[in-house]
Amino acid sequence: MNVEKFYYDNETPKLFAYATVFWGVIALLVGLIVAFDIYNPSWSLGIPYLTFGRIRPLHTNAAIFAFVGNAIFAGVYYSLQRISKARMFSDVLSKINFWGWQLIIIAAAITLPLGITTSKEYAELEWPIDIAIAVVWVAFGINMIGTLVKRREKHIYVAAWFYIATFVTVAVLHIGNSIELPVSFWKSYPVYAGVQDALVQWWYGHNAVAFFLTTPFLGLMYYFLPKAANRPIFSYRLSILHFWSLIFIYIWAGPHHLLYTALPNWAQSLGTVFSIMLWMPSWGGMFNGLFTLRGAWDRVRDDPILKFMVVAVTAYGMSTFEGPMLALKNVNALAHYTDWIPAHVHVGTLGWNGFMTFGMLYWMLPKLFRTNLYSKKLANAHFWIGTLGIVMWVIPMWWAGITQSLMWKEFTEIGLLKYPNFLETVLQIVPMYVIRSIGGTLYFTGLLILVYNLYKTVRVGSFEKNEAVEAPPRDKTKEVLKWGMIHRYLESKAILFTMLTLFAILIGGFVEVVPTYLIKSNIPTIESVKPYTPLELQGRDIYIREACNSCHSQMVRPFRSEVERYGEYSKAGEFVYDHPFLWGSKRTGPDLHRVGGKYANMWHYLHFQDPNQMSPGSLMPRYTWLLEWDIDVESTPAKISAMRTLGVPYPEGYEDQCIADLEAQAQEISEDLLDSGILTEPNKDVIALIAYLQRLGTDIKANKSDETQK
């Protein structure tokens, strides 16, 4: 038989595996810090770079893009070569992919604590890093599709379809959501504003979960689970059905993040319906994974790798049941803005992504090093400690979310809010936060056991950078298109397959995003809504820098309990100058959309100095540096000019006058503070932030609701 000799590149998957472990430790450590920070605000030590607001995005980015991202690459670089019977297309691209990705992570780890952020969840990185991500991602895509084109195996195995879908969709999402206008090297404004910006962001956010945390891991499942179990996948036909329905439906479901907002009703319903439909292919995938182990369940008892994978797939099943349930409007009304959402997300990341990654690493590294795992016992210990950690993370947060939401909504017999003080509802769930941080500590401990176990494994093994392999060349005889063989024909055409995948996700994306473009001309202009003053604009950028939106929403939903607590519900037309939107997604503190005019300037000043002075027991950290740092006045003209380019109606030539206006308004606020006995210079950050907060929601503020919250 005619065979060709070639070499697998083992170096790249090894490096990515090491990076996965390294960044996994960092991501979880940062997660632990925020878990403790949230109920010990003094733990940030008065250091701006360690507050919950700034560190939380660091944790999410590290977990998603550093830990899970490197795990994806490790798994793809290992499995793709083997199911294609070919070396990766280009060693140079592999190196660019690896080192480029690590540099991006380092850039994120530096910029996020510094407050350099776009404020858009899971897309916080500023524009120069966004461009780097696009370049590295394309390098990965070319490398992958190049490998598929020169493969020796005739058919493209199902794992690779999921990899293709991942590459194509993440590219579309990342570019679509990152269209922004740079103001300076580290500052930009998104071209979309308000409602439109929110729609694009959650089209991105939802599908980033779908195509970064789900599809690549399904690909890994379809390769590593059969490998670890040493038996083929339960049903190949089911995998075809699973693949096409999943990628087709997923992209439509994004609107469920915006229930009760400005989205038209039909689009909200579409989001809900597709979310429920999504349950079926998701569970199809889960059963395909679990049934692969039919007749081999006895092995699950002894084999920690299979244990990790079984729990991972089960966690996938759990979170994909929970997702559609949360997309129901009545459940969403209860769960949105509460700790239920982090609980839902962590079933996915800790259970599905984390455990699948651990299973993969325990299987792959011994293979790469031609040895056995150092200790099965330790891996088993890791499994049990990790599982307990997940349980202790998730259950208290479900509990906390439901408890707090019910408290927000509870009225007394005479029709007043039973818990008018928001803080009361927070203090109620602090014990749950404590249990959660213990759960996180357990999960982290499990990871440290993995580090030790893999270190011992790698030390005794012998690694082969380039593994020699022989395989016959691809059978180039033409595939004939005939009934019943169409999918196999497709599988033999890598580029055609990629195009069809792109087409499938674009249809859904199109239907979801088109309303976004229609909205612009259809949001009724509210006459009284005016652009921010230069000082307020600077204050808004400080709000973004400090990531206040990590804990405070700016979206009063049209419920009696919210109108009663916060004031008039939010209108689409109020956000037309908000580049970016700052609706937030979690209320660790109260909503701020109607905070303008509610408290005196002095109240805010003292609250930033030490929140406990105004609300004893508050979980908000002190923001003393705001009282000391100077407003970046010099950047104002560039910001005004950028905003005008984006359509905010500042008059021509306002750049020359804006600094004077800014100083005048700042002077006013500092004089008012002086009247209350607070001596401060007008050029401090706190003045700008107060100006912004006092402006919030006042453009159309209804008088009647002014006093309800006092």
Add this chain to the structure above:
Amino acid sequence: MFSSYLSAIDGIEVFPIISLIIFVTVFLIVLIRVFAMDKKSAVEAANIPLKDEILTTKSESKNG
């Protein structure tokens, strides 16, 4: 709440209908294809990941 703003867009109600038709069509096509698929080739494809170790030649390598 303000969802009524968009109800005024001409022909917007056709969107969900188009969506549904596209989805159902694609789903049915895939379903039919899958059921009509040749069973032997499905088994063969499912075994792709398990075949790779057989091909690995023994100890030769070009470690650099």
